[in-house]
Amino acid sequence: MNIRLNKEQKIQVKDSSDIYGVMQQILLRQQRIDRNREHFWTIGLSTDSSILYIELVSMGTVNSVPAEPMEVFSFALQKRAVRIILVHSHPSGNLEPSEADKDITDRLIQTGHIVKLPVLDHIIITATSFYSFAESGLLKALQASVKYVPPYLIAEQIREDKAKEMARTMKQKGYSIIEIAELTGLSPEQIRDL
Missing domain, CATH: 3.40.140.10 (Cytidine Deaminase, domain 2)
Known part of the structure; x- marks a missing residue:
């Protein structure tokens, strides 16, 4: 009503x-x-x-x-x-x-x-x-609760977190942003923000 x-x-x-x-x-x-x-x-x-x-x-x-x-x-x-x-x-x-x-x-x-x-x-x-x-x-x-978060969203977040961690390590080792983007699937903007 x-x-x-x-x-x-x-x-x-x-x-x-x-x-x-x-x-x-x-x-x-x-x-x-x-x-x-x-x-x-x-x-x-x-x-x-x-x-x-x-x-x-x-x-x-x-x-x-x-x-x-x-x-x-x-x-x-x-x-x-x-x-x-x-x-x-x-x-x-x-x-x-x-x-x-x-x-x-x-x-x-x-x-x-x-x-x-x-x-x-x-x-x-x-x-x-x-x-x-x-x-x-x-x-x-x-x-912050994940009680009602659909499993596919949790899995997606875990994949993104792992990709970001990998990108941080690659940045420290001197990889270029383009190389990191190709290997992690993250956007250049996401990588620059790390």
Whole structure:
């Protein structure tokens, strides 16, 4: 369900408090309907970090909410968002992310990598406060996870890391950039940057 935004809500996002300001209004408006259920939204951003849309992806139970990658990314891809922010509510008032919250965030980060639509943050909100995965450092830790990375991408990264190590050694031994590129498959730019 696409959330209608007024002009004041279509802001340029600078940090998570900007998102919370908009989402708090939406949460309070929607809480009249299903006050005790978790809600999960996505916020699509344009290239200048302005809010393109806010989409209610799903409503759950009192302590969980489903967030399937297909549902999370479908509207974002249709609207041509360049980044997304995940937001969900905790009716309990507890801002601490659960293991399930961390796990779905990890999964959605990896899905975002595959479809070239990065997850900028995941924010847990209540009527009075919020928790930002990005500001807490948790998003960065989850971005380093390989739990949901497809095996072919892991293998590709290992091959590239080995090629770069070989190129470093060849550079030290005086091989030319052209020779290194031919033997490693790396581009001359990649080799110069080593």
